[in-house]
Amino acid sequence: MTTTPLADPADAPAWFTEALAAPVEAAAVDVDGLPIAYRAWGAPGQPGLVLVHGGAAHSRWWDHIAPLLTDGHRVAAIDLSGHGDSGRREKYTLDEWAQEVMAVAHAAGIAAPPVVIGHSMGGFVALRAAGMFGSELAGIVVIDSPVHDLTPEDRAARDARAFGPLRVYPSAEAAMARFRPIPDQPALPYIRAHVAATSIRPVEGGWSWKFDPAIFGRPQATPALLHQLDCRVALFHAQHGIVPPQTTELMYDKLGRRAPVIEVPAAGHHVMLDQPIALVTGLRTLLSDWDHSLPARP
16 A cells, blocks of 8 residues: 555645535444444425445545535434444444434434435445335435445455554554555545545554454345335445446446446546535435435336
8 A cells, every 4th residue: 555645735726625614413322332424514394315335434525515405405424333433343234334324314303204325335335224114215326336245345355455453553653554445546635634634543552443343254245236126225336436337337227227327437436536516416406306206107
């Protein structure tokens, strides 16, 4: 892993600094005896969204995205158990994570059935939530999730290329400088610096990453997640992501050919790191359509 210089926050554009300065509530809800942390933007009591991060990531990957989705919405971003500031479990499952998502939707004050938006592994969680709680959801959005295969984070962990025992760094700066996404890709430097800074915590002897390496020991997701779901579904495809067009077509077929497929141009797998405004534009357009139209009949 190479060391990457940190960006100067002064180089960030106004939209980014304004998003990070937006009012946000940080809270936690108990789910099966464990604190599940989340962050929430916008007024409670509105229809809303729950944003679900990928493997080894956390809610703050969405800090610059969530405030741009609050027009008419309450927006919550979750730290799944084993991630971010949430507690750790002895084992992790998609079922448990789906239950955590629903608990956060209720605790955050989302008034109507929420839309769950999941990236990478978070897309698996969104699909499982739809399978378990479909009639209680307004819809799900799956962003560059390879449901036929392991996520790149899972594969790197199983191949022992990353996400092994957590290393302790002597300073926050040393830890942040070692941050890189898996798979590695270009990222806007000010976003990379923010995500790196929020991915670490103080530990005995220095600083380390927030995630629990045991998250990668869960059972593998399968295409069975793509059975007919009792809520709306949309697929977001990163042009330079990890999901090939034929896999997206397979997902579309298994979902009954009713899920819109939206490509984010020039985006790598971690769309919020390199093409955040294009991602927000796509999500705003989709949500506006869903707010003013009826679901297609099976």
